[in-house]
Amino acid sequence: MTIQLPTEIWWRILDYLPSNKVKQLGRVNRAFLEKARQSRYQSLVIYEYDKKTKRRLKKIRSSSLGHYVRSLTLCVQAWPASDLIRWDGQTGDSLSVVDRVRSLFDSHYLPRKTVALKKKRLDRRIELIFEAMTAFEHIQEYELIWEEYDQDCPEEFIPEVKFASSLMTIFLSMLVISPLRGTLTKLSLQIPTHIALDCLAAADFPFLEDLKVFLWKSQCSRAKDWDILTGYLGSENLAKFISGLSSTLQTLSISRLDPSINLDRDFGRVFDLLCRTNFPFLRSFDFCTRSRYLRKGTPSLDRFVRQISHSVRSLKLSHLAYDTSSSSPLHHLDHRSWISNVLSVQGLQTRAFSSLTSLRIKDGSLSAHLADLSALLTSVAHQLVSFFLEDNLLTLKEVETVVCSLSHSSSPLRYLGIEPRDLAPDTFDLLVCAFPGLRELSLSFERFTSSDDDVIPMTEEDVRCMFPNLCLDLGFFCFGLMNTAGATADGIICLRLRSAVSLEIELCLMR
Structure with a gap:
């Protein structure tokens, strides 16, 4: 048996x-x-729209294996990596010798033939995806990804970008009318900002709980002063789409990775519309921007965060920088960031974030405005389980400020990530006294330092005694890498993650 x-x-x-x-x-x-x-x-990823993919889908359907498929991912390449043979057996949309001979007698033949070839490719891909969407009735997760290469698009592939844009728009439209909309609980869209979102404005997904939207800067929209002249045309449609999910949505993640989208003008409109809708079940909110400047925010974002503050349990606010040089305006610490504005507004509210258990902040200038963060941390210290502050190198005094704000007589904090500029034994002493129940600690720093004149080695056992719940991978700490207090280390010590109960240490800047 x-x-x-x-x-x-x-x-x-x-x-x-x-x-x-x-x-x-x-x-x-x-x-x-x-x-x-x-x-x-359970996870079906369609990257190539060729005969091999078509045979694979046919095999899954004919073998009655479709009920296992729970996740569908579609990838759309903006342009091909090279002129490889496509799934329809042609090298791109190249024309035969016969076609070129015919064009000698008909000046309109080549344009008609080119359009016909593109339509044929488009129709075959639509047919392939439509079969996938209708054949697998139990799909709960759907992901649509726009892929571009880092280098500029070659001139000869500009028509390919337009073709991919048409395909992306059609896939979005198919999603709205396909049976998938009645079963999806998780949706992830990585969309270039030149793609219209008209079809999503009135879309109905009755069971959708998790929505992630990534807005990319595409080669197709790299025109001069594009953001100044037109702005992001999809703002209102995006807001209407999100608002339509308010009765079921539990997780909302928005990433503005196209710097031409103005945070105040374009996303000000998005959050202004979202503020008119109640999201009673929203438990997690993640908002990420990417640009050179941090200063200008939008009051409507502050209002939206305040509106959801009583129900949200996980909050993540991030700003990703293009330029990390010291001359960049991003690193002028006297510039107040939009994240500081959000935190300061919430800190003034009574019982704001009464359900918050996880907070992650990434903002290169927040260390100059710790008072905004400290007020918020103090109000939630009795309930916060996880806190990560990234992209901010803190002095020992600033570390003490953060730790003091998080300290509570019965602190539930189990996961902590901070970036002290100088890592010394005093840092561990401070953390162990404040958070004896810590299970995961992530530290990024510039220098190893010692609080004493004599260098004192720190072994694995020392850390084990301080944090008995931590699981270490490497067995040696050494502060003897520097000659005097404040000197820069010559090497890297990294305790690699080994389980959920772990310690991760990273030397982030080498000199």
Whole structure:
């Protein structure tokens, strides 16, 4: 008799096996066959729209394996990496010798033929995706990804970008009318900002709980002064789409990775519209921007965060910089960032974030305005389980300010990430006294320093005694890498993550 092990054990085994080995597990017993099929087919990624993909989809349908598919990911390449043969057997939309001969007798033949070839490619891809969307009735997660290469688009591939844009728009429209909208609980859209969102404005997803939207800067929209002249045309449609999900939405993540989208003008409109809608079940909010400047924010974002503050449990605010040079306006610490504005407004509210348990902030200028953050941390210290402050190198005094704000007689804090400029034994003493129950600690720093004149080595056992719940991978701390207090270290000590209970230390700047 075959022993039927619990499902959790099968999943554990599959986690440690490469994907090409999963198929072989079906030979063990029926339980392994079931779990192997789940692991193999639950996530379906379509990267190439070729005959191989078409055969794969046909095999899944004909073998009655479609009910295993829970996640569908579609990737749209803005332009090909090279003139490789496409799935329809042609090299791009190249024309044959016969076509070129015919063009000698008909001046309009080549344009008509080119359009026909593109339409044929488009129709075949639409047919392929439509079959996938209608055949798999149990898909709960859907991801649509726009992919571009870092280098500039070659001139000869400009038509390809336009073709990919058309394909992306069609995929968005198909999502709205396909049976998927009735089963989806998680949706992730990575969209270039030149793609219209008209089809999403009135979309209905009755069970959607998790929405992630990434707005990219595409080669197609790199015109001069594009942001000044037109702005982001999808603001209102995006806001209407999100508002329509208010009755079910639990997780909302918005990333503005196109700096031409003005935070005050374009996203001011988005959050102004969102403020008119109640989100009773929203538990997690993540907003990320990317640009050279931090100063200008939008009052409507402050109002929206205040509106959801009583229900949200996880909050993440991030600013990603293009230029990290010291001359960049981003690093002028006297410039108040939009994140500081959000935090200061919430800090003035009574019982703001009464449900907050996780807070992650990434803002290169926040260390100059710690008072805004400290007020908020003090108000939630009794309930905060996780706190990460990134991209801010703190002095020992600033570390003390943060720790003091987080300290509570019965602190529930288990996960902490900060960036002290100088890492010394005093830092560990400070943390262990304030957070004896800490399970994960992430530290990024510039220099190893010692608080004493004599250099004192710090071993693994020293840290184990301080943090008994931490699981360490490497067995040696050494502050003997520097000659005097404040000197720069000559090497890197990294304690790698080994489990959920872990310590991670990173030397972030080498000199």
